[in-house]
Amino acid sequence: MAKVSDQEILIGLMSVFRSKGYDGASLNELAEATGLKKASLYHRFPGGKKEMTDAVLDFMENWVNEKIFKVMSNAEVAPQIRLKDALYNIGEVYGNGTEVCLYRSLSMDTGMSLFGAKIERGINQWLEAFTVLGKEMGLDKEKAFKVAQQNFVEVQGSLVLSKAMDNTAPFAEALKNIENRYQT
Amino acid sequence: MAKVSDQEILIGLMSVFRSKGYDGASLNELAEATGLKKASLYHRFPGGKKEMTDAVLDFMENWVNEKIFKVMSNAEVAPQIRLKDALYNIGEVYGNGTEVCLYRSLSMDTGMSLFGAKIERGINQWLEAFTVLGKEMGLDKEKAFKVAQQNFVEVQGSLVLSKAMDNTAPFAEALKNIENRYQT
DNA sequence: TTTTATTTACCGAACGTTCGGTTATTTTAA
DNA sequence: TTAAAATAACCGAACGTTCGGTAAATAAAA
Numbered sequence: 001m002a003k004v005s006d007q008e009i010l011i012g013l014m015s016v017f018r019s020k021g022y023d024g025a026s027l028n029e030l031a032e033a034t035g036l037k038k039a040s041l042y043h044r045f046p047g048g049k050k051e052m053t054d055a056v057l058d059f060m061e062n063w064v065n066e067k068i069f070k071v072m073s074n075a076e077v078a079p080q081i082r083l084k085d086a087l088y089n090i091g092e093v094y095g096n097g098t099e100v101c102l103y104r105s106l107s108m109d110t111g112m113s114l115f116g117a118k119i120e121r122g123i124n125q126w127l128e129a130f131t132v133l134g135k136e137m138g139l140d141k142e143k144a145f146k147v148a149q150q151n152f153v154e155v156q157g158s159l160v161l162s163k164a165m166d167n168t169a170p171f172a173e174a175l176k177n178i179e180n181r182y183q184t
Numbered sequence: 185m186a187k188v189s190d191q192e193i194l195i196g197l198m199s200v201f202r203s204k205g206y207d208g209a210s211l212n213e214l215a216e217a218t219g220l221k222k223a224s225l226y227h228r229f230p231g232g233k234k235e236m237t238d239a240v241l242d243f244m245e246n247w248v249n250e251k252i253f254k255v256m257s258n259a260e261v262a263p264q265i266r267l268k269d270a271l272y273n274i275g276e277v278y279g280n281g282t283e284v285c286l287y288r289s290l291s292m293d294t295g296m297s298l299f300g301a302k303i304e305r306g307i308n309q310w311l312e313a314f315t316v317l318g319k320e321m322g323l324d325k326e327k328a329f330k331v332a333q334q335n336f337v338e339v340q341g342s343l344v345l346s347k348a349m350d351n352t353a354p355f356a357e358a359l360k361n362i363e364n365r366y367q368t
Numbered sequence: 369t370t371t372t373a374t375t376t377a378c379c380g381a382a383c384g385t386t387c388g389g390t391t392a393t394t395t396t397a398a
Numbered sequence: 399t400t401a402a403a404a405t406a407a408c409c410g411a412a413c414g415t416t417c418g419g420t421a422a423a424t425a426a427a428a
Contacts, residue, residue, distance in 0.1 A: 018292050019372090020207065020292055021207065024206075024208070024293070026381085026382080027383075036408075037410080039387090040409080042385070043406080044407085048384070048385065049384070049385095100291075100292075101344075104288075107284075109208070109345065116350075132299050134404050149345065151355060153344075153345055153358065153378085156344040157340040157342070160291065160340040160344075161307070161333065161336055164291060165288060165307065185426080186372095211419080212416085221375055222418090222419085223374075223420080224375070232419065233419095
């Protein structure tokens, strides 16, 4: 029996990578955040820090798939409601503007050269979810993709601003803008 | 006589801090980027890495003041032209979408606790420049500030997207959006 | 000659990683 | 069903390397 579950470990690791980035995340810190000792972390992740980050990125990709893509594609729910649900989830994962995006934290040089492909995949899934919704709401393919990109841009940009200004208002407004963007 | 000028040093330091962040920027790398040896850097910056970063942030703040604020406030030039000039400068400093924002790179936990105040000051000056222009073009104070914020959000967000997707189009579009935003 | 600038050589501390070994748990054999 | 063997999980201590930073020595300017 594991002392700490895989999911608990991933959540701990993610929190450190998000706030410190790849270079800034030390093994001591990562171990402390998971509740395991350094050497035990290496038992779970023989590939070391790199493997831990890969696992966190997979975890995040899965989250995007479950909490954004599937929600947005669920044909049993009215589009307006799907959007609201997905935006709620987005608000939650970013602590309503107080938390940073994992993809952004890992987008420095070191992270990009190690995980660039995975980051790109995750963002594309994010964009695809909004594109699907846009098309369902009557936009043509290109327009739907453009709107999806704009949504991503505003979420990321507002997170930068909210963080730097220590004020969650820009992020809240970005979410509101996105919702308005799909008003009929 | 200095082997390397202050400005050359600052440019070298900034390039490393931008691409690597604070934690990821090692003194060996910083030294190499300036053309000086590590110990010589310490002669110029007795306060070490922290002082180097402070100097780079001051350098950046000065850049924002010269290349954005003053340009935007120059009453001798038509507002449309001022905007165009400032946007051109913004495009240049970000390599038209290929380069990262210093404030973003230093916005991880370590950087925020050390330089949060300075980062906030720099961003506020950025916002103030656009607010001035907006007011001159007939917007009321609050609206002008809101538009300035939106501009910042789109620049930052599009930089994240352009970097991750290795595609400068989102950044170019963000600049275009900003210009359109002040169309009469 | 004195001051300033630069460099070589070096330091303790922290880094990511590995090792040797202990304790649980699971699997196999009797 | 129990005992032995194998495996999985964990941890303290240490590895070699790189970190940020310093002292002493050399080179250049004033």
